[in-house]
Each structure stands twice: as structure tokens, then as C-alpha cells.
Amino acid sequence: MNTVREIHADEITQAVADLCIKACTLLPDAVYGMLCKACECEPYMSAKETLKLIRRNADIAKEQHMPICQDTGMAVVYAEVGQDVHIVGGLLEKAIHAGVAKGYTDGYLRKSVVSDPIRRENTGDNTPAVIHIKLVAGDKLHMTVAPKGFGSENMSRLAMLTPSQGIDGVKAFVVETAKLAGANPCPPIMLGVGIGGTFERVAELAKEALIEIRTQPHPDPYYDALEKELTAAINELGIGPQGFGGQTTALSVRIKAFPTHIAGLPVAVNVGCHVTRHADVTL
Amino acid sequence: MKQLTVPFDKEVLSGLVAGENVEITGVLYTARDAAHARLCMALDAGEELSVDLLGQTIFYAGPTPTPPGRASGAIGPTTSMRMDAYTPTLLRYGVNAMIGKGERSAAVMEAIAECGAVYFAAIGGCAAYMASCIEKCEVVAYDDLGTESIKRLEVKNLPLTVAVDSRGNDAYEQGVHAYLRQSR
Numbered sequence A: 001m002n003t004v005r006e007i008h009a010d011e012i013t014q015a016v017a018d019l020c021i022k023a024c025t026l027l028p029d030a031v032y033g034m035l036c037k038a039c040e041c042e043p044y045m046s047a048k049e050t051l052k053l054i055r056r057n058a059d060i061a062k063e064q065h066m067p068i069c070q071d072t073g074m075a076v077v078y079a080e081v082g083q084d085v086h087i088v089g090g091l092l093e094k095a096i097h098a099g100v101a102k103g104y105t106d107g108y109l110r111k112s113v114v115s116d117p118i119r120r121e122n123t124g125d126n127t128p129a130v131i132h133i134k135l136v137a138g139d140k141l142h143m144t145v146a147p148k149g150f151g152s153e154n155m156s157r158l159a160m161l162t163p164s165q166g167i168d169g170v171k172a173f174v175v176e177t178a179k180l181a182g183a184n185p186c187p188p189i190m191l192g193v194g195i196g197g198t199f200e201r202v203a204e205l206a207k208e209a210l211i212e213i214r215t216q217p218h219p220d221p222y223y224d225a226l227e228k229e230l231t232a233a234i235n236e237l238g239i240g241p242q243g244f245g246g247q248t249t250a251l252s253v254r255i256k257a258f259p260t261h262i263a264g265l266p267v268a269v270n271v272g273c274h275v276t277r278h279a280d281v282t283l
Numbered sequence B: 001m002k003q004l005t006v007p008f009d010k011e012v013l014s015g016l017v018a019g020e021n022v023e024i025t026g027v028l029y030t031a032r033d034a035a036h037a038r039l040c041m042a043l044d045a046g047e048e049l050s051v052d053l054l055g056q057t058i059f060y061a062g063p064t065p066t067p068p069g070r071a072s073g074a075i076g077p078t079t080s081m082r083m084d085a086y087t088p089t090l091l092r093y094g095v096n097a098m099i100g101k102g103e104r105s106a107a108v109m110e111a112i113a114e115c116g117a118v119y120f121a122a123i124g125g126c127a128a129y130m131a132s133c134i135e136k137c138e139v140v141a142y143d144d145l146g147t148e149s150i151k152r153l154e155v156k157n158l159p160l161t162v163a164v165d166s167r168g169n170d171a172y173e174q175g176v177h178a179y180l181r182q183s184r
Helices: A009-025 A029-041 A045-064 A092-106 A163-181 A199-211 A221-235 B010-014 B033-044 B087-093 B106-115 B127-131 B143-148 B171-183
Strands: A005-008 A074-082 A085-088 A130-136 A141-148 A157-161 A189-197 A250-260 A265-272 A279-282 B002-006 B021-030 B057-059 B097-100 B118-121 B134-141 B150-164
Touching: A005 A009, A009 A085, A009 A092, A009 A141, A009 A279, A029 A045, A029 A250, A045 B127, A074 A085, A074 A092, A074 A199, A092 A130, A092 A141, A157 A163, A157 A199, A163 A189, A163 A221, A163 A265, A189 A199, A189 A221, A199 A250, A199 A265, A221 A250, B033 B087, B033 B143, B087 B106, B106 B118, B150 B171
Parallel strands: A005 A085, A074 A130, A189 A250, B002 B021, B021 B057, B057 B097, B097 B118
Antiparallel strands: A074 A141, A141 A279, A157 A265, A189 A265, B021 B150, B118 B150, B134 B150
């Protein structure tokens, strides 16, 4: 029989606070690498200058411990809990919310959450977070904090396509989403695309595809080819950095697929900006 | 690059051309969704505004809190289209210029041309860099709105692009067309 490992809620709170600050000030290496490559490849001069400034901003944020973007987002937190972990000293969700409040307060991050979507009163500490908990094997707790800005989140879309619309329907919907988004989500953008599952699952897939910032090719060659085709199609739109024209509209398109019903073809596109960020830790 | 002083003279604004890059120095006022709603509610009710915005420039921005030892937190433009519902009212009241990011509605484009105003774009997501252009940041209205309060900013050499000029020309449309013409 496996032994149970104890993790104290206070440790979780502190870890989440640290992750909030880290995620908002330090651009993931993978995204920084994509920006550097785009700076090199962009043929349109004004677009190249914009990309250079975006890269310089990431450098300044890192050096001065400043947020990369003033929209430090709503905190999306993924917790993968080993089933041999026993959390003591409080509830997991409560510990995570407390960590977000602490991180956003201590780190001078922006409080962008309102308590009710219609009546709109700022909660003052950026809570609640959006929490996804998954039970996994082992005796560790893995947490990812992915602050999500809403300039890009607002441009995200979901469609319940029908099987007859097939791959062409999916492609058209993804490219149309980038086109409708235009300059609003601060291009160059990153897209997470979910295909399959159910109404709620496809949105989660899109978010996961966006947030994991995979730099390796998709393990399935079919989707690897589709990711490359969609990236190229979006970059042919000419929207460019900040929407003033150029080659670099999308830094990446990442797909996650899941089995679905015989009657359905759900597709969701989660739009991310050039400050798509996350930080993670294993306790 | 053109160096401009803000608040702007109408004559200076009328000389700007869509797509042009400028740097501005002077005074701006921040206002986002919630502040716009309150400003327009006050104007509709025939009340005085809490801040005199006649001839002023609004920056669609909600900065991060100012850390100790700095003049401002991270700051940058939010998506302008969310302010579209309020913008014609504010332009007709007498706001001169706006700073944000992204395309505007047809109604806003018309109001810009009608009033001889200008809509500038700042680069989104360059908030650590832009913080270095802020010399002073103080709340002047709606403190209860937190980051959405109206703040008076003193800025120095803030880099902007003329997104829509006073004749209603749109740099977004022109920029994409120019790139596509060149690349084909």
C-alpha cells in the first residue's frame, strides 16, 4: 500500500502567490523564442520594429520585475493532485484562492476581477481564481498558474459544427476567428484550438492547448500538419503585429483533440496574445 | 519622429496623418469601461463631470498598482472597441483625442471626422516599457473603481501611432492593404 504524503495548505498558498508573480513578470522561454524568430523573419519593416519593441518589453519586465502587460489577468490555476497526497491545514481550493490574493497584492499586480458579471464590483484581490483540479497518480501536487488577459480572451469563440462540415469547417472557423479578432487581441497572437468532446470539454481543450505552450511538433502527424497549415493561413491574412500589417499575425496554433459524439464536431478557439504566460511548480 | 505636446491643439491634430508615428509629452487622463459608463451617465443627466475633460486626451488604460519607488505601475492600452458605445458622446462633449488599441466602430469613425478628433494606438502588451514613459500618476476621480478609476498621468515621450486621423482615415485598414500589396 502506498503511504500518504502530507502537504500543508499554507505551502500551497505561498507557492501559488509566487507563481502569480513569476508568471506575470517572466515570459516563458518558449514564447520569447517565438518572438525572437518572428523578429528575424518579419519582412515588413514597421512590423519588425513593433516586434523588436515587444521583445525589449519582455527584457525590461524581467530585469525590473515589472508585469509584462498591465492586464495581469484572471488567474487560471491547474492543480494535478496525486491521489497519495493528503492536504492538511485547510481546503485546497481555499488555499489556491488565498495564494492568488497574496500574489496579486504583494506583487503589485492588477486586480481585474468583479464579483458579479452584471453588477460588477471589483473584489479587490483578483479572486476568485478559475480552478481546474485533476486527480493523478503519485504523491506530488503539480500546479500551473496561467494569468489570462481579456483583450485576447474576449476574441475567443466556440462552435458546435456538424460532422459533414468536417476538416474544412474546422479550418474555416479557426481562420475566421483570427480575422474577426483583428488588432484587438494584441497580435502576434497564439491560438489554442480544441476539437471534439462536448460543449464544455472543447473549451477546456482549447485553453489547455493554449496554455501548455508546446514547442515540439504535435505527436499526431495529422494534427502537426493541420497546426502548420492553420498558422500559415492566418499569417496570410496580413493583419501583422498590433494589426498595422505584416507577416507575423500568429506565433503558433496548437490543437488538442478528444473523442466526440457521432452527431457532433465541437470546435473552440482560445485566443492568446504575445504575452501568453504561465508558471508551474511541483510540491 | 514628431514630438507632440498633450493636451493637443486642434490644429496639431488636423495635421496628423493615419499611420504616422509620434511621441507625446504632457498630461493624459485614464478611463476604461466603468469610468466611461459613469462619465456618460453624468453627461446624459446634464451634470458636471468629476474631471474637466474638455480638450483633453483619454488613455484607455488601467495600470497595475504603483510599486514603492516608482512613478507608475505597468501600463498600456486596453481594447478600444469596448468604449465605442460611449465615445461619440464624449467626443461631442469635447474630448480631443483617445489612446487605445484596435479598430473602432463606424459610429466612432464618423464622430472622429465630425469633431476633428484623433484616435491613437499604443502597442498592447508593452506595459513594462511604457511605465518608463510615466512621470506621475494620480487618481482624480472614481477611486472606488480601483484600477478603473480616472487617473491623471504626466507622460514623457510616449510612443504612439495615429490609428484614425481627423479626417477619419484608418491606419489599420491602410496598413494591412499596404503589406498585402507589397507581399504579393
